[in-house]
Amino acid sequence: MDKEVAIKVQNVSKTFYIHEDAKFTLKALFASFFHQGKTRQFKALEDINFEVYKGEFIGLIGRNGSGKSTLLKLIAGIYDPDKGGKIDYLGRLIPFLELGVGFNPELTGRENIFLNGTILGMTRKFLEERLDGIIEFAELRDFIDVPVKNYSSGMTIRLAFSIAVQTKADIYLLDEVLSVGDIAFQKKSEAKMLELIDRGATVIYVTQSINKIKELSDRVIYIKDHKVEMIGDPETVTGQYEADVMQTL
Numbered sequence: 001m002d003k004e005v006a007i008k009v010q011n012v013s014k015t016f017y018i019h020e021d022a023k024f025t026l027k028a029l030f031a032s033f034f035h036q037g038k039t040r041q042f043k044a045l046e047d048i049n050f051e052v053y054k055g056e057f058i059g060l061i062g063r064n065g066s067g068k069s070t071l072l073k074l075i076a077g078i079y080d081p082d083k084g085g086k087i088d089y090l091g092r093l094i095p096f097l098e099l100g101v102g103f104n105p106e107l108t109g110r111e112n113i114f115l116n117g118t119i120l121g122m123t124r125k126f127l128e129e130r131l132d133g134i135i136e137f138a139e140l141r142d143f144i145d146v147p148v149k150n151y152s153s154g155m156t157i158r159l160a161f162s163i164a165v166q167t168k169a170d171i172y173l174l175d176e177v178l179s180v181g182d183i184a185f186q187k188k189s190e191a192k193m194l195e196l197i198d199r200g201a202t203v204i205y206v207t208q209s210i211n212k213i214k215e216l217s218d219r220v221i222y223i224k225d226h227k228v229e230m231i232g233d234p235e236t237v238t239g240q241y242e243a244d245v246m247q248t249l
């Protein structure tokens with residue numbers, strides 16, 4: 001029986017255009033609207049192709065700057081691929097990227113639960129029913145009525161993760177979110193994601209933790225120099241990645 005494809009990435013590249021002329025004066029800034037000056041191209045990803053099957057946990061590895069987070073943002077629809085590239089996915093997708101960006105720092109944690117949850121498509125009734133669970137999972141009972149501007153970055157991300165994980169989706173994109181908080185919270189977050197996978201969800205996970213990749217992944221995609229270097233079983237692919245890293249030391 002053929003496996004059902006959850007995500008299909010075809011001929012995807014991403015080029016960023018960086019303006020090199022600094023605009024220090026009002027006159028220069030005004031002129032820049034009519035003349036953009038010098039730009040240089042930065043190829044973040046080049047000709048990426050792969051398929052992810054329904055219910056798979058895919059680890060995405062590569063050195064810093066290789067294009068891993070850019071790839072997640074392309075799949076999430078935050079960026080558009082260069083002309084000729086195409087990304088298709090089946091079902092509802094939730095990206096766990098830059099968690100907490102949509103929070104209003106002047107509002108309390110409790111108020112941001114309703115604000116952020118609504119942005120993610122949850123109803124007020126749904127959020128009211130799960131409010132206590134969200135607060136407990138985030139371990140913020142003593143701080144939930146404090147403005148978020150007074151939270152640490154870890155507290156903010158814990159709250160954002162606790163809200164986002166309430167949303168039932170078919171595909172989850174994770175960028176290091178299972179590394180948030182202390183070991184106990186990491187284990188709890190990991191258990192929650194495995195629970196979602198048991199329900200048939202598909203996950204792509206970016207992390208620098210090779211041990212986590214080996215422990216959780218069904219397959220691993222290795223991005224090197226902005227291209228797919230290898231796709232395969234966790235032991236083989238992480239072994240190649242570690243060998244490549246050692247050669248550069």
